[in-house]
Amino acid sequence: MMMTLIMMNFNFNNSLTMINMNKINDLLFILMCNIMMIISILIKFNSNSKFKNKMIMENNTMEMIWTIGPMIIILLISYLSIFTLYMNNEFKINNISIKINGNQWFWSYNYINFNIKFNSYMLINKNFKFNILETDNNLILPINYQILIIISSLDVIHSWTIPSINIKIDAIPNQINNYYLILNKINIL
Known part of the structure; x- marks a missing residue:
């Protein structure tokens, strides 16, 4: 019997935002695995070597590499995630409005x-x-429509969430929170 996501209690991606976030997560996981593999190979071969670098304590080139390398990785992560974050908060013309x-x-x-x-x-x-x-x-949500969700509370703080579309909105009394959403699959959320 083959394992599926639903058997392990994982949710399928039901929104474009969640699909983009999973793509970024997969790419960063591959990047980090490659970095860890390269570092472990370097440590293994460096520890077995009979020759030691006397300039390891005052090597300006090495210090520049391990300063600029993480900066490039952080810039790559921010570049990949800024599109998803921007698309998530972009004002859209909503076809359907739901007040919760x-x-x-x-x-x-x-x-x-x-x-x-x-x-x-x-x-x-x-x-x-x-x-x-x-x-x-x-709550029945249509697919391929832009949906505006307006959420508030009448008494105490609540948390409205649907994990499969990566949405969690706090319902706070006397405060209106909103979220734009497009579903791309028919599914039970």
Whole structure:
């Protein structure tokens, strides 16, 4: 039997932001593995060598390399991640607006464009299929549409999250937080 992501409780990527973040993560993982492999090979062959470098303590070239090398790696990481961070916070023309209010023990949803309102309560069931995330009324999000999520709270601080699309927004009383979102796959979030 072949292992899949869902068997290990990993979520599939359901948003463009999450896909871009995973690509950056994969690239940086490969980069760091290569750096560690090169360093371990250098240490292994340097420790077995009979010849020792007398200039190791005052070698200006080596000091420049191990100062500029990490700077280049940090610039590469920031260059790769700035696009994803910019696209995540870019103002877009939203097709659908969803207002979410956090209440104690339930969430209130309002599709502003369609004038649809409902409350979502956690199901009290002993056989959970999705941990303790099952509710009586689910939020349905369309794919390939720009969605504006407006979130606030009516009583205390809440945290609204969907891990598979890399979204976690704090619902704070008297404060409005928003998030732009585009889903690219049909899935149960």
